[in-house]
Amino acid sequence: MAKIRIRDSKIDITKEAKILCESILSDLEKAKRPVLEAVKCSLDNSFYNSKVGFLTAGDKVVKTELNVSSVQKMTRTIFMLEILLEKLVGAATHTKREYYYIVKGMIKKNPELKALDFDDQPESDAIIDFICDMLEVYREEMNCFANDRGGQTYSKNLVVTETMSDGSTAVVDLSSLGTTPFQPKNKPQQFKLKPKKGKIDFCLVIESEGTANTLVANGMHIRHNCIILGAQGVPSNGVRGWCKTIQDQLKIPMYFYGDLDAYTLQNIFRTLKAGSAASLIRNADFSAPDVRFLGVLPEDVKKLDLNYYDVNDRDVAEARSLKKAKDALENDPFFQDKKNKKLADILHWLVREKKRCEQQAVFSVDPKDPLILEKVIIDKIKRGSYV
Amino acid sequence: MSKITSSSTAEYFAKNLQQVGFSSPSKAVLTTLKEAVDNSLDACEESGILPEILIDIQKTGAGASRNTDLVSIIVEDNGPGLDPEDLPKVFGEYLASSKFGRGRASRGQQGIGISAATTWAQLTNASGVRVTSKTKNMRKAVSAIIDVDIKQNRGILKKKETIDWDKPHGTRVEFRIDGRIVLNGDGGLLTYLEGTTLVNPHLSITYKLMDQEARAIPRVSNEVPEIPAATLPHPHTMKLGEFMTHAGLFGKITLSNFLIKGFSRVNEATLKELVKKGVAKGLLTKNLSAISEVEYKKVYQALHEIELVAPSTRSVLTVGEEALSKSVQRLGETDFFSVVTRKPTICDFKPVVVEVAIARFTHLTSEANDAPIQLLRFANRVPLQFDKGACAITKAVESVNWRSYGLNQPKDSVPTGPFVYAISVTSPFIKFKNASKETIDGGEDLVEEIRRALMQAGQKLSRHIKAEGKAADLERKISHMEKFGPILVQYLAKILGAPKARTERAEVGLKKLLGRDASSAEAELEQATSKLQQLKDKQRAKFGGDDGVTPVHQDEVDAAGTPSEAAVEEHEELAARDLKAAALKKGTKKKADPAPDARAKK
Ligand SMILES: Nc1ncnc2c1ncn2[C@@H]1O[C@H](COP(=O)(O)OP(=O)(O)OP(=O)(O)O)[C@@H](O)[C@H]1O
Ligand SMILES: [Mg+2]
Numbered sequence: 001m002a003k004i005r006i007r008d009s010k011i012d013i014t015k016e017a018k019i020l021c022e023s024i025l026s027d028l029e030k031a032k033r034p035v036l037e038a039v040k041c042s043l044d045n046s047f048y049n050s051k052v053g054f055l056t057a058g059d060k061v062v063k064t065e066l067n068v069s070s071v072q073k074m075t076r077t078i079f080m081l082e083i084l085l086e087k088l089v090g091a092a093t094h095t096k097r098e099y100y101y102i103v104k105g106m107i108k109k110n111p112e113l114k115a116l117d118f119d120d121q122p123e124s125d126a127i128i129d130f131i132c133d134m135l136e137v138y139r140e141e142m143n144c145f146a147n148d149r150g151g152q153t154y155s156k157n158l159v160v161t162e163t164m165s166d167g168s169t170a171v172v173d174l175s176s177l178g179t180t181p182f183q184p185k186n187k188p189q190q191f192k193l194k195p196k197k198g199k200i201d202f203c204l205v206i207e208s209e210g211t212a213n214t215l216v217a218n219g220m221h222i223r224h225n226c227i228i229l230g231a232q233g234v235p236s237n238g239v240r241g242w243c244k245t246i247q248d249q250l251k252i253p254m255y256f257y258g259d260l261d262a263y264t265l266q267n268i269f270r271t272l273k274a275g276s277a278a279s280l281i282r283n284a285d286f287s288a289p290d291v292r293f294l295g296v297l298p299e300d301v302k303k304l305d306l307n308y309y310d311v312n313d314r315d316v317a318e319a320r321s322l323k324k325a326k327d328a329l330e331n332d333p334f335f336q337d338k339k340n341k342k343l344a345d346i347l348h349w350l351v352r353e354k355k356r357c358e359q360q361a362v363f364s365v366d367p368k369d370p371l372i373l374e375k376v377i378i379d380k381i382k383r384g385s386y387v
Numbered sequence: 388m389s390k391i392t393s394s395s396t397a398e399y400f401a402k403n404l405q406q407v408g409f410s411s412p413s414k415a416v417l418t419t420l421k422e423a424v425d426n427s428l429d430a431c432e433e434s435g436i437l438p439e440i441l442i443d444i445q446k447t448g449a450g451a452s453r454n455t456d457l458v459s460i461i462v463e464d465n466g467p468g469l470d471p472e473d474l475p476k477v478f479g480e481y482l483a484s485s486k487f488g489r490g491r492a493s494r495g496q497q498g499i500g501i502s503a504a505t506t507w508a509q510l511t512n513a514s515g516v517r518v519t520s521k522t523k524n525m526r527k528a529v530s531a532i533i534d535v536d537i538k539q540n541r542g543i544l545k546k547k548e549t550i551d552w553d554k555p556h557g558t559r560v561e562f563r564i565d566g567r568i569v570l571n572g573d574g575g576l577l578t579y580l581e582g583t584t585l586v587n588p589h590l591s592i593t594y595k596l597m598d599q600e601a602r603a604i605p606r607v608s609n610e611v612p613e614i615p616a617a618t619l620p621h622p623h624t625m626k627l628g629e630f631m632t633h634a635g636l637f638g639k640i641t642l643s644n645f646l647i648k649g650f651s652r653v654n655e656a657t658l659k660e661l662v663k664k665g666v667a668k669g670l671l672t673k674n675l676s677a678i679s680e681v682e683y684k685k686v687y688q689a690l691h692e693i694e695l696v697a698p699s700t701r702s703v704l705t706v707g708e709e710a711l712s713k714s715v716q717r718l719g720e721t722d723f724f725s726v727v728t729r730k731p732t733i734c735d736f737k738p739v740v741v742e743v744a745i746a747r748f749t750h751l752t753s754e755a756n757d758a759p760i761q762l763l764r765f766a767n768r769v770p771l772q773f774d775k776g777a778c779a780i781t782k783a784v785e786s787v788n789w790r791s792y793g794l795n796q797p798k799d800s801v802p803t804g805p806f807v808y809a810i811s812v813t814s815p816f817i818k819f820k821n822a823s824k825e826t827i828d829g830g831e832d833l834v835e836e837i838r839r840a841l842m843q844a845g846q847k848l849s850r851h852i853k854a855e856g857k858a859a860d861l862e863r864k865i866s867h868m869e870k871f872g873p874i875l876v877q878y879l880a881k882i883l884g885a886p887k888a889r890t891e892r893a894e895v896g897l898k899k900l901l902g903r904d905a906s907s908a909e910a911e912l913e914q915a916t917s918k919l920q921q922l923k924d925k926q927r928a929k930f931g932g933d934d935g936v937t938p939v940h941q942d943e944v945d946a947a948g949t950p951s952e953a954a955v956e957e958h959e960e961l962a963a964r965d966l967k968a969a970a971l972k973k974g975t976k977k978k979a980d981p982a983p984d985a986r987a988k989k
Contacts, residue, residue: 023880079878
């Protein structure tokens, strides 16, 4: 069976897992306390170098030493590891939720395991994440997937070739799909991309999948030689890997268009461009450092006289997002890097002005014109009006 | 007595009984009981008698008004009894009191209570109160019915007879009123009786409520609380109106005499100061009756500008930690309690003492843990049962951060859990929010004083809760290792395909490791328990004696930073020992390798 790979990794997961288990077992034989180590995935262990382009891990680690308090976590970890390895060998693919039920089922069949039982999915998810951080492998490399959303893609000039698990290939010509999206799932990094003819001009990632569909339905991808992609909120692993693949293989300009607020800038755009602190070990293959922030920019609000909202300090959610923006300016290495100064300036503007403007506000500029957003976007790209 | 005429007085109260506790059928029953019992306790205390009170409350038929029953309330005491000629005054005349305006920390203060109960009986059941009474000088007892003559504010004696009574002295009152019997809950009769029992360790009480079995609770202290001598009010505690009313009690004396005789901490030197502050010498020698309102105001203001010594605290009395501890335990089995008696102090220029008892009754522990604690409030040892939200005591309870003592507490409210909090404020000058004396109107000083008492009790509480937590922790940890250890080894072996010899060795190693953890958890528990013990030993050394009867001098207590635990120590000690035994029993017997390096990391 062909092994479908995300990256050229030298890690042999089964071998690494066995080395780990061997050291735990031999520690126990010597009545020594085994210690599990995993990369610390948090902002205080995140580093950003504009040449690398994504958040990388420092040398902080989380150590779990075996004692009466940690014995439960350690046992659950080894138990779950055994299940994952078994599935990996059998080349079976599952979602995190399915693993939750697989574990439940095993425990039900074997009363001796009762103590391990998980109360809900977040508990089993946390163990899976811990295993991946510890072995420094991607969850996807373990053949364990989330129910990834987003990534609906449209183009009249893109052809995708996928290697199937039986070794055969599938070729998808996106121009033949009409307004039906092409949506990559599990391992988009393994796709081979090429233009149908010539070169594609740019790729446009829209925060709202609905708005991406509007552009497509109105024929933007017919009029322009481009790729249009709906992110559907915070990009999932699938969307992140897909954007990375487009960037690396097609080497075309990539623009992001979404709301002008702290949430979009930090949680959506920053994750797409440089990854996140929670996924330090995977950012290399799950971020597209070349993507640019096309809008909505503060200058657009002024220039186009866009409708905006005042951020209400008394609204808990909005006040929290403002506070997060301030925190990001102080603690997030991405926004602190001088390469991203213009992005940080937008955060400053948001904190100062206490305003937010939605991506759809552009439709207020000329209510009669359904193509107004397309026009604004093309105009902005031409003028270099992005950050 | 008072300037207002007697006739208007009785009429006024008859029309406004709701203001003095007769606002609903159930409250009428409680108030009647309460007024009678308070009087019995006051009378016994005055005469140095250890009170024995019998109570019987029954439903005897339907009430005359809608939704009421005819309720009979009988309260009998072994107090000094009353002279027959005083009976109509006491039970049928308003503002006839031996305690009025005397500045003592007695339960009754105004001379309204029992006459109001008589009035209610008369209004709802057309007959006043039946009283039987005998003093130690009488061979036979007098029994009569007393009605209130509302127009005249006078008692009328009816059906008077002399009877044989096997008591050397005492008083028995029988009311029949329209009412409603409610036993439990904030305003319940049982809540009142248990509260009263709690703060009166010297009381023996027997009560029979409806068809429930009679309950007899013997006294746990043989000392009659000594009511301290009356104290005169301190001028700084009074508002102008009160100042003038106070003057009204003194009749024909000069202003200077009034000031010296009518107040504490006012002397000749104060008078000189007053003159300096611009009070004319002539005014001081004027007769009170000739002084105008404007002049009163001037004197009042000048008096407030002068610095006066704070009032003496000798006028307050305490139940005491020792007696309170014993009293807590006669209400039911507790698995923990703590008591604190604060030193008498001055709050808002009034002498005050605050006492707190916190107990966890075993019969409550099974109930929902997220219900609020049961709060018992007392003013001069009288339970306060209504309108708790506005009370200074409630405010103080809410202001303490109970979470830091290991309790649950929703934001800005009383904590939750199976606890009873009893908080008693004693003072000759308690300020109530209204005439029915149900909520203490406290200034910041008083709230802060109560708060301190609560925090001291809370610290003791937390020591216990922590020891309990450690025991639970130990139990949890021990069972943890036994459950997970074997699975861990089994799955490691499965991944590695390791032979049996290896798994057996690993299991032995694992047990060694976890055994070390268990013994260090035990050591922690041991430490927590012995810390508790050390503290108690220190207290014992300080106060001497094993019986713990030694009165606690608050000065020493404050100096030691923690109040006496002499009274509770043995109890806590036992509880802590039980906890540990239980934890170990449930946990493992294999205490492998109690190495001294137990917790040391490799
Ligand atoms: N059971 C009793 N035994 C002896 N004396 C009593 C008894 N009950 C009442 N008295 C006397 O009758 C007086 C009047 O009682 P009453 O309840 O009307 O007023 P009080 O207790 O002084 O004040 P309050 O209105 O606050 O209750 C008391 O001050 C007390 O001297
Ligand atoms: Mg009374």
